[in-house]
Amino acid sequence: MYSVNSLHSNFEKGDVYLSDSISNLLGIILKFPMPWILTGAGISTESGIPDFRSPGTGLWEKVDPMVYSSVEGLLRDPKAFFSYGRDNIVNVLQAQPNTGHVVLGNLQQLGMIGPIVTQNIDDLHRRGGSDHFYEVHGHFRSASCMNCSNQLPMDELINKLDQGEIPPLCWDCGGILKPDVVLFGDMMPSDYQEASLLANTCQTVPKLMIVIGSSLTVSPVNYLPLEFNRIVIINNTPTETDYRAELVIREQIGPVMGKLWEEILDLNEGQPPDPLPPGFNFGIMVAYLDNEVRFLQNQKFRPSVSLDSLSKHFGVVQSDIKTARSIIAQSPLPPRQPLERAILDFYLQEINRMEYEIDSLLSFMGIPFQDEQSRLPKLISDYYNESLRALTTYTRQENVLPEIAEKMAVRAAGNYDFWSSAHLILGLAPPAKEELEKLKKIVSDRGVKADLQL
Ligand SMILES: [Zn+2]
The missing domain is CATH 1.20.58 (Methane Monooxygenase Hydroxylase; Chain G, domain 1)
Known part of the structure; x- marks a missing residue:
């Protein structure tokens, strides 16, 4: 696991520069096809939206969430809730997507990442070009009646507030109109369950979640990464899940995502890439093998299975490696752009690396060769x-x-x-x-x- 605190820090593993981390990040994205993304407030601070918990600048140090961000607070003191809320909503809606949002939008359009789950309510993923996202804490695009669920666009709610209608009331039933965000004391919206369900249908290949700008302290969203086999964390402060992560990049998000995009442009010889073809699936074989090789590496000193089944397992993985290599080398989808060629080359390199690992493990452990069928x-x-x-x-x-x-x-x-x-x-x-x-x-x-x- 690599960790980067600043561009030129020393770590036990030696000098690790941001560019190495970016290459690692890109490699991991390519290896685990369609990784899911989870974003928190940290991705939007560069758009001028304060986060909640950062010491010194966090919103919850300035205002009491139980007054301004809870159902109880809204009902007890609607004036306080809506007078603070009005300015907050207007500020958030005026914010512009930053490099982080835009690069994620690009990656999603290219077919390089899967859905985005966001804890943010700022609408910046949509405006940054993403189309498949789950807003698990709601959004500021609209407001709804707390009684009959009538819905209206947010600018109409702002109009009501500006005309002194506090609290703003439903035109049908007179119930209080509340922004469509999750307040303390609210149920999670359907987006949360739907994201979990969809993530759960992906079981065939080890799956990756990249957590961006979230301290992973808010439940139940912080349980979502547990459904993924591998995790990457990009956040400028430590999180409780860092120990589980494949890669931790402790940096500002905009520059990291900007450099990631530059690296992709480089691979495509400077041209913005076209979306990858729909069946460009070679990564599933590499992700699967990566997991198998990791399992076998863990058997090196303390085997958890019998020598006979270990020997069979090695045989299968060796056969998988040959199978993956012949499929990638004879690519059924001839690369149409430099990026696709570069990705296929990367996969072949990874497969060679894994073959080398397996051969050294076999000779280290003195396990005889066994001819097995590939599972690919x-x-x-x-x-x-x-x-x-x-x-x-x-x-x-x-x-x-x-x-x-x-x-x-x-x-x-x-x-x-x-x-x-x-x-x-x-x-x-x-x-x-x-x-x-x-x-x-x-x-x-x-x-x-x-x-x-x-
Ligand atoms: Zn109503």
């Missing part, structure tokens, strides 16, 4: 089926965005193509026709508008 063909078909489950889960949500459903359907079709061509390369039987029918059925049953070109 099954992993590839499982991954297609998982993308069908994800599409079904997504389209059952409360707020389904047609363009996200379409993207997920197109990606599932890409996973099917990947399956077909990978099996062709390996000389295995192609998927049965019924497999594709499953996707077509979901698309028509759920009313997804997608040109699948099948």
Whole structure:
């Protein structure tokens, strides 16, 4: 694990510069396809929105959250709640997305990251170009009646406040109108459950969550990273979850994300990349292997399984390595841009590194070679089926965005193509026709508008 406090600090592992961390970060993003992102207040401080808990500048040092940010406070003293709230809402809505939001938006458009879960209510992910996000603490775009759930745009609520209507009241039932954010004492919105459900459908390949600008102290959101096998943390102060992280970057978020984007541009020879093709799935094999190799490394001094099953496990992983290499080397999707070529080269390097690790482990532990079948063909078909489950889960949500459903359907079709061509390369039987029918059925049953070109 690398940790960076500043550009030129000394650590027990020697000098680690930010650029090394950025390369590590990019490598991890490529290795664990479609990582999820969790963002907190720290990503928006560079847009001029104060966070809550930073010593000296945090909002909760200046105002009492129980007066200004709780249901109880609102009901007890609506004047205090809304007079502070009005200025706060206006400030937040005037803020502009910063480099962090924009780079995440770009990465999502390229198909390099999965959904974003945010604790922020500032609407800056949407305005920064992201389309698939979960606002688990609500947002400042609208307000709703606490009694009948009538909804109105936030600027109309501000108008009411400016005309002295405090508390602002529902035009139908006279209930209090409350911004659509989660206050202390509120239930979590459907976004939270939907994000957890969707994250849970991804089980085939070890999954990664990148936590950005969150101190991970607010429950229940801080439990979400526990559902992921690997974690990266980018935050300028330590968090309680750092010990679990693959990589910790303790820096301002804007510069980190800006440098990450520069690195991606470099890989694409300076040109802004086009989205990766929907079936560009080679990373699932690398992520899977990375986990297997890590397991075997942990057996080096204290094996947790019998020597015989360890020997079988080594045999499988050796066979997986050869299988992954032949699929990547004969890429069923010829790279259309320098970025794709660079990613494939990176995967081949990773596979060579893992092969070397496995060979050294085998000779260190004195384990004989055992010829085994690769598990990758099954992993590839499982991954297609998982993308069908994800599409079904997504389209059952409360707020389904047609363009996200379409993207997920197109990606599932890409996973099917990947399956077909990978099996062709390996000389295995192609998927049965019924497999594709499953996707077509979901698309028509759920009313997804997608040109699948099948
Ligand atoms: Zn009402």
